[in-house]
Amino acid sequence: MRYGMVIDLRKCVGCYGCQLSCKAEHGTPPGVLFARVQKQEMGTYPSVRLIFLPLLCFHCQEPPCVDVCPTGASHQREGGIVDIDADLCVGCRACMMACPYGARYYNDDHRGYFPGQGYTPYEALHYQKHTAGVVMKCNFCLHRIKEGLDPACVSNCPSRARTFGDLEDPESEVSRLIRERGGAPLHPELGTRPSVYYLPP
Amino acid sequence: MATNSYDQLLADLGATFRPQREWVEGRGLYLITGHFLSGIGAGAWFFSLLFHYRPGLLLAFLAAGLGGVAHLLFLGRPERFWRMLKIRRSWISRGFVGISLFLPFSFLYLLPLFIPGIPWSSEEALSRAFLLLSVLGMLIIFVYKGNVYAASRGIPFWNSPLLPVLYIVYALRGGVALILLSLPFTGNSLNSEGAAIIELWIAVSAAVMILFYLGVMANTNVAARRSVTDLARGRVSGSFYLGTVGIGLVVPILLGAIGYLSPLSQLILAAIGFFSLVGDFFAKYTIAKAGIYMPLLPVERG
Numbered sequence: 001m002r003y004g005m006v007i008d009l010r011k012c013v014g015c016y017g018c019q020l021s022c023k024a025e026h027g028t029p030p031g032v033l034f035a036r037v038q039k040q041e042m043g044t045y046p047s048v049r050l051i052f053l054p055l056l057c058f059h060c061q062e063p064p065c066v067d068v069c070p071t072g073a074s075h076q077r078e079g080g081i082v083d084i085d086a087d088l089c090v091g092c093r094a095c096m097m098a099c100p101y102g103a104r105y106y107n108d109d110h111r112g113y114f115p116g117q118g119y120t121p122y123e124a125l126h127y128q129k130h131t132a133g134v135v136m137k138c139n140f141c142l143h144r145i146k147e148g149l150d151p152a153c154v155s156n157c158p159s160r161a162r163t164f165g166d167l168e169d170p171e172s173e174v175s176r177l178i179r180e181r182g183g184a185p186l187h188p189e190l191g192t193r194p195s196v197y198y199l200p201p
Numbered sequence: 202m203a204t205n206s207y208d209q210l211l212a213d214l215g216a217t218f219r220p221q222r223e224w225v226e227g228r229g230l231y232l233i234t235g236h237f238l239s240g241i242g243a244g245a246w247f248f249s250l251l252f253h254y255r256p257g258l259l260l261a262f263l264a265a266g267l268g269g270v271a272h273l274l275f276l277g278r279p280e281r282f283w284r285m286l287k288i289r290r291s292w293i294s295r296g297f298v299g300i301s302l303f304l305p306f307s308f309l310y311l312l313p314l315f316i317p318g319i320p321w322s323s324e325e326a327l328s329r330a331f332l333l334l335s336v337l338g339m340l341i342i343f344v345y346k347g348n349v350y351a352a353s354r355g356i357p358f359w360n361s362p363l364l365p366v367l368y369i370v371y372a373l374r375g376g377v378a379l380i381l382l383s384l385p386f387t388g389n390s391l392n393s394e395g396a397a398i399i400e401l402w403i404a405v406s407a408a409v410m411i412l413f414y415l416g417v418m419a420n421t422n423v424a425a426r427r428s429v430t431d432l433a434r435g436r437v438s439g440s441f442y443l444g445t446v447g448i449g450l451v452v453p454i455l456l457g458a459i460g461y462l463s464p465l466s467q468l469i470l471a472a473i474g475f476f477s478l479v480g481d482f483f484a485k486y487t488i489a490k491a492g493i494y495m496p497l498l499p500v501e502r503g
Contacts, residue, residue, distance in 0.1 A: 030207045031206065031207050031210045033214070036214065038214070038215070038497060038498060039215070040217065040498045042499070042501055043501075051498060051499075053497060053498055055497065064352075064354040064355075067290050067291065067352070068290075068291050068292070068293065068349075068352050068353070069289075069291055070284075070285040070289060070291040070293035070294035070297065071281070071284040071285055071287075071294070072284075072287075072289065088281070088284060089277070089278065089281075090276045090277065090278050090279070090281045090282060090284060090285060091276050091277015091278045092275070092276055092277075092285075092293055093223045093224065093277075094291065094293050094349065094352075094353070096221075096223055096355070097221060097223075097224065097350075097353035097355050097356055097359075097492075098352060098353050098354050098355055099354075099355050100354050100355045100494075100495050101355075101497065102214075102219060102355065102494050102497070106223055106277065108206075108277065111207075131278075132277075133276075133277030133278045134277055134278060135277075186497060187495070187497075190354065192354075
């Protein structure tokens, strides 16, 4: 079993639904974005186009973030999920420097979205789960996977651009899409062997 | 709503070239300071042993100790530092093992040198064992810092086997510089001319190394090239030219060159040491500051 995700760039409309649903699911503090969409204008007027790329942790099979972790807090779980044990992390942020995809975030404190006004009840509830002074990242919504659900960004994508499944099963939907549509990971030349694939637009 | 750092992060995430800030801004300055102090501590230990310069040994221990404290202050959860005390593939944990070897064993080696009545003398086998272990820690400190950066695959400008060599050169140079700086205060009969020649030689080597490093990195990939541009004529150029090149290389080399015309006074030697140390700090600061994450989307030319 190797969990993986396929993102169809033809279907993605850049709505930030993945980013917001992830925020809602995990209740992450400001400055922590397990899922995000990077947009960039290219070209010059009148030949301009907007390109966007949904990003998350790629749960690499050869994760550079795990190698540099001095405490073993960054580790690979069963199913190839790269996770962080918040109780082991010392907050050295070496993993943030090692990740070529910028998928890790440092939670320096629980400052909240409305400084000086305290937490909203929603924030107060969710911030209990997050340790301050450590690095955080996407874990493919492990708690949902254990319940047989897809990650929140997959379930809530309005254009059904995301598919989640087992990359080692040749009959799975993710394997079929990669095979038939020529799916490829981002920057394969880095040799990190990501578990997130993109289908060309 | 939100804060400056939050707005900054969002701006960074949207930028084509995202600068790393965690290891250089805010508490990141503790990390730069930690690398600086532990480097000159290891260098000063090495040269003080070479020159049989006792005050230098003490200064080396103090510098490395303060460097260790600075490292801890940088951590998000410093109370968990002991979790790093295990030999892993991580260069940070290797460095932590090095500092953990160096500090206690250099302290035990120093005790009989400065305090009479200690149960072991500096000539005994026990003291030699302490010295050996402190030297082992020193060697690890020499090599770990550059490798911590070089292992950062997200920052192409650092991800080079040349960087650890540059950091070793700077650590050696910082060690001599600390010794030179101490001369007017210790009144020691150290071969100061010899130390000045070594300092000059290492300063020239560091200048050559930096130029070589920038030249190589300018031809690797788009992110590393951008980092070199930032150093040469971008957001880091002020600190680079003033601190790393001007104060850190040109001034000490010019002052050192005077030594070939007339003998250098201890005050000038101390000035060479001081400027070299300032330059050493700026070298580490600017190299860290120039770090940029690899762009994820295609970069337009021009």
